Amino acid sequence: MGERVTDVLYGLGWGTVKRLPEPVAAGLGRTIADTVWRRRGKGVLRLEGNLARVVPDAGPRRLTELSRAGMRSYMRYWMESFRLPAWREDRVRTGFDPAGLHHLTDGLESGRGVILALPHLANWDLAGAWVTTRLGVPFTTVMERLKPESLYDRFVAYRAGLGMEVLPHTGGTAFGILARRLRDGGLVCLVADRDLSASGVGVTFFGEEARMPAGPALLAQRTGALLLPVTLWYDDSPVMQGRVHPPIEVPRTGDRAEKTSVMTQALADAFATGIADHPEDWHMLQRLWLADLDPARRPAPPEAGGTT
Incomplete structure (x- = not known):
């Protein structure tokens, strides 16, 4: 029953919110965000716990202010996403203003293939729609399986x-398809600040141990594609801002696991710069750091002489 209700609510969002005038939708998003924030549910408390690591000198008042702004940013993401299918092409084309775009366009022109890796900042769907609309470049991405199946x-x-070409995260075929797209000179976009497999790469993230997906680094090594971190944020205008960071190079020395570790740490460091500058736009309402995970979900330590 709960899954069906969730599916219906999302269906109402895409069916109703996209018909609202933009100012009305924005006001509705703020009202919902403030209501959820005042209820102090698990998601809000987890968001504050995550933000406490990002802004370690913030006191309780600052953290609650950040979490309120964070919930408003999160609901802006949803209001925009519900409305994106109804946006005119010129609205999409002018809705995002990224710096460092030459890293992406030069990489695509080289024919090497490009991997864009993003954290859960601002609106990654809008950034993707901008790439397909403004640049005219299709891309492939991976999505977590959702329940119920109808919602997925x-x-x-x-x-x-x-x-976008969307592949399921589970099933074992996504990596091979992504590699083929990259070898053909294509574009792959991956949200990569949270490990869904419990077998990711250990990184130091805001001073504590976390794990992030190995996929972006492994794909870059296997295919020769450029690996570009991207960070996004909102300002006071309707236009989302962003930055395409310089490429993360494949180390010249080390085995595959060592190279993957170095590259994933570099990716985490790039994500951290964008999150630290715009913590209210980081939509991480789940546990991320190993210290917060349930003991049963924590990865087992490697055996002596083994690799992680």
């Missing part, structure tokens, strides 16, 4: 409608 299908259809 809604998200796949939504993102496909924005010009």
Whole structure:
């Protein structure tokens, strides 16, 4: 029953919110965000716990201010996402203003293939729609399986409608398809600040141990594609801002595991710069650091002489 209700609510969002005038939708998003924030549920408390690591000198008042701004940013993401299918092409083309775009365009022109790796900052769906609309470049991405299946299908259809090829995270075929797209000189976009497999790469993130997906670094090594971190943020205008960071190079020495570790740490460091500058736009309402995970979900320590 709960899964069906969730599916219906998302369906209402895409069916109703996209018809609202933009100022009305924005006001509705703020009202919902403030209501959820005042209820102090698990998601809000987890967000504050995560923000306490990002802004370690923040006191209780500053953290509550940040979490309120964070929930407003999160609901802006949802209001925009519900409305994106109805946006005119010129609205999408002017809705994002990234710096460092030459890293992406030069990489695509080289024919090497490009991997864009992003954290959960601002609106990654809008950034993707901008790439397909403004640059005219299709891309492939991976999405976590959702329950119920009908909700997953809604998200796949939504993102496909924005010009994305969407692969399921589970099933074992995604990596091979992504590698083929990159070898053909294509573009792959991955949200990569949270490990969904419990077998990711250990990184130091804001001074504590976390794990992030190995996929972006492994794909870059296997295919020769450029690996570009991207960070996003909102300001006071309707236009989302962003930065395409310089490429993360494959180390010249070390085995595959060592190279993957170095590259994933560099990716985490790039993510941290964007999150630290705009903590209110980081939509991380889940446990991320190993110290916060349930003991049963923590990865087992490597055996003596083994590799991680």
